[in-house]
Amino acid sequence: MPTDQSLLLVLVLVAAVAVGWLLRAFQARKPQTPAPGLSDDYFRGLNYLLNEEPDKAVEVFIRMIEVDSETVETHFALASLFRRRGEVDRAIRIHQNLIARPNLSRPHRLQALYELGDDYMRAGLFDRAETLFNELSESGAHVGPALRQLMAIYEQQRDWEQAIATAQRLELVDGRSQQRVIAHYWCELAAVASSAGQQRRAMQLARKAQGADPSSPRAGILTGELLEETGDPAAALRAYHGVIEHDPAFAGEVLPSIAQCFSKLGDRDGFDRFLVELRQSKPATAPYVAMAAFHEPSLRSREILGFISQYLKTRGQGLARLLDRLVEQRSLEPEMEVDSARELVRLLLEDHPRYLCGECGLPSNTLYWQCPSCRAWSSVKPHVDPPYAPSASALPEGTGRR
Numbered sequence: 001m002p003t004d005q006s007l008l009l010v011l012v013l014v015a016a017v018a019v020g021w022l023l024r025a026f027q028a029r030k031p032q033t034p035a036p037g038l039s040d041d042y043f044r045g046l047n048y049l050l051n052e053e054p055d056k057a058v059e060v061f062i063r064m065i066e067v068d069s070e071t072v073e074t075h076f077a078l079a080s081l082f083r084r085r086g087e088v089d090r091a092i093r094i095h096q097n098l099i100a101r102p103n104l105s106r107p108h109r110l111q112a113l114y115e116l117g118d119d120y121m122r123a124g125l126f127d128r129a130e131t132l133f134n135e136l137s138e139s140g141a142h143v144g145p146a147l148r149q150l151m152a153i154y155e156q157q158r159d160w161e162q163a164i165a166t167a168q169r170l171e172l173v174d175g176r177s178q179q180r181v182i183a184h185y186w187c188e189l190a191a192v193a194s195s196a197g198q199q200r201r202a203m204q205l206a207r208k209a210q211g212a213d214p215s216s217p218r219a220g221i222l223t224g225e226l227l228e229e230t231g232d233p234a235a236a237l238r239a240y241h242g243v244i245e246h247d248p249a250f251a252g253e254v255l256p257s258i259a260q261c262f263s264k265l266g267d268r269d270g271f272d273r274f275l276v277e278l279r280q281s282k283p284a285t286a287p288y289v290a291m292a293a294f295h296e297p298s299l300r301s302r303e304i305l306g307f308i309s310q311y312l313k314t315r316g317q318g319l320a321r322l323l324d325r326l327v328e329q330r331s332l333e334p335e336m337e338v339d340s341a342r343e344l345v346r347l348l349l350e351d352h353p354r355y356l357c358g359e360c361g362l363p364s365n366t367l368y369w370q371c372p373s374c375r376a377w378s379s380v381k382p383h384v385d386p387p388y389a390p391s392a393s394a395l396p397e398g399t400g401r402r
């Protein structure tokens with residue numbers, strides 16, 4: 001059922017169209033030829049709309065176009081209204097009817113083709129949408145938007161090679177770099193190869209991702225993981241280090257892997273040395289390391305305590321003093337100190353999402369490389385800044401990377 005708001009929208013739209021039509025009628029024609037038949041149809045259609053009989057309204061408006069091609073814009077506006085009300089089938093009907101008209105101007109025909117493609121996307125009819133957007137991308141009109149829609153289709157179909165080719169075409173059309181997104185496409189292909197046991201090919205693809213976007217945390221993490229799998233923890237360490245160099249916000253993401261690499265290398269003090277150096281050279285990593293210590297209980301190095309203490313100071317001197325007193329009073333074993341500190345971080349962050357989308361604000365406990373809500377790439381990042389308003393129950397289930 002439509003809401004009051006959507007009815008209001010109908011009224012506003014129809015009133016605007018009516019005023020526009022009447023103005024045109026009075027300006028363009030002599031006063032003695034007001035085209036009364038069109039006007040009657042128009043208000044009959046309006047009446048059907050307001051009485052919630054949209055199918056009859058569509059019939060009337062479709063008949064109108066056969067009377068006067070000046071009403072093409074009215075049809076676009078009505079189709080757009082139906083689409084916004086979620087009635088995509090009616091929008092499809094209107095756009096198909098427009099395209100079928102032999103005397104429709106070329107610009108209007110191309111616009112109707114684009115809109116119909118958009119209808120098909122919303123209806124989940126990706127094959128039909130793909131055909132239309134391919135036709136448009138060859139036509140020279142709406143090329144950029146059509147290529148973007150094609151990218152969305154290939155993402156949906158997980159056809160990453162087509163997605164890369166389309167993104168490269170889009171770069172040529174609008175001159176704006178798509179390399180950040182293309183790097184994600186290469187990473188997707190690398191992940192497919194890796195899960196098929198083709199580690200060498202996966203590594204080549206991960207390198208292509210790094211070539212497309214050298215600062216991509218995903219490409220860096222993937223390269224590190226592949227190097228670990230091939231038994232080269234020293235090279236993996238360099239890859240993980242590169243991730244932190246490019247974006248300190250991902251320090252917490254690679255920290256457990258870094259600890260693991262030092263352990264594989266048999267370098268027991270290496271992780272502590274790494275942490276001391278990291279804290280000095282990249283103080284911006286403190287909140288992310290503190291977060292990682294809270295989420296990853298396997299991180300038990302005493303040097304973590306320094307990061308947590310530094311993070312707590314940014315949340316108020318009282319918290320840092322509380323931590324100092326806890327440590328003093330209990331004269332704890334090093335590992336228990338970290339546990340006490342972790343407990344304080346838990347009190348601060350318990351109800352907070354681990355990640356947040358910078359585009360749409362979606363909270364999650366999973367690091368999505370493409371936001372499942374707004375479909376933006378690289379927009380979801382580790383979240384460390386309280387306060388956070390929505391309740392924890394708003395979080396999607398699950399943890400991990402996707």
Ligand SMILES: [Zn+2]
Nearest residue numbers: 357360371374
């Ligand atoms: Zn989002």
